[in-house]
Amino acid sequence: MRLNKFLAQAGIASRREADRLIAAGRVKVNGRVVREMGVQIDPDRDQVMVDGRPVRPRPATYTYLLLNKPAGYITSRKDPQGRRTIYDLIPKRYHHLHPVGRLDYPSEGLVLLTDDGELTQRLTHPAFRHEKEYWVQVAGQVPEVTLHKLRKGVTLADGPARARVRYLGKIPPEQRFWIQPDPRHTWLVFILHEGRNRQIRRMCEAVGLRVRRLIRVRIDAIHIHDLKPGQWRLASKRQLKAIRRIREA
Incomplete structure (x- = not known):
């Protein structure tokens, strides 16, 4: 410098x-x-x-933006196919921010955008083992033995993969406006420490499950809470405190 x-x-x-x-x-x-x-x-x-x-240098100030990505958006700045991107959902003054990890085109939920490279490294590198939580709706009823297979691990083309998996149970009130129970299908919770391409979808395919919806609700202690699909907001004081803890760990 x-x-x-x-x-x-x-x-x-x-x-x-x-x-x-x-x-x-x-x-x-x-x-x-x-x-x-x-x-x-x-x-x-x-x-x-x-x-x-x-x-002494002043501490760097960074921006942290939370977005609830709807299905049908690309987690990228541009798309050769002309599809909509997450940057269509946020003001231009935040277009310099980059996403921390990605969600594929049909997936929904929390996308964290920032200009903080240190935080991005810590949240995306599997060595730091930060949790990502996903709510996944699969077709039909799912027996416990299938969850056991997912917990034990399945073999994918790029190596073995496993996750902490459980039934979702009661949907929290703040999510009921966009996540509804359906007795014909099953909501599961997946918790991962890594984020390989389409990992959850491929794990489900490996045990014969068909994913209907896939929603990321949490990255470490940063939760989507009541943020509606397509909406964004800057990190709250509580979330900034969680981010500071992640950076200093």
């Missing part, structure tokens, strides 16, 4: 004024006075001082 940019981001001065401070010999990097323009520093390793006082 350029030294003048670092000083500006730290709130010391504008970039132009920072250049004046540097030219005047008032800035030191690792104990040495720096007068040259365009000097590059590493904010994490180099010590910067102005007028004898250490300069």
Whole structure:
């Protein structure tokens, strides 16, 4: 990072004024006075001082946006086939944000968009083992023995896969406006620590189940709650606290 940019981001001065401070010999990097323009520093390793006082970078501020993706949208910026994308659902001022993981075209539910690369890495890399919870409606009635097979693990083309699986039971009141019980079919809860392409759909196919709806409701402690399909909102204070915990773990 350029030294003048670092000083500006730290709130010391504008970039132009920072250049004046540097030219005047008032800035030191690792104990040495720096007068040259365009000097590059590493904010994490180099010590910067102005007028004898250490300069610390301000904590970066990031944006976290929660979207309830309806079926029939692509989790991408553009689609060669001209299909609608999740960016059609959010204001243009948030189009610089990227999705944390993906939901396929027919899937629904929580998509987290952010400009926080550290959080994205922690939530998408399986080594960190952050939970993702999905509610899955499958056709017909599902015996317990089938759930046992899914828990034990099935073999897919890209390797073995298993999940924590249970019956959904009673649908929470805040989700009843878009998730209705149907005695002809079964709602299941899948909890994964990874997110391979179409993993849940392929696991269900492996044990003879046909998926009718697939909805992601939670990423770690970030829950969709009462967010309606097609709606978005910025992370709440409680969700920001959960995000901070994930980043610092």
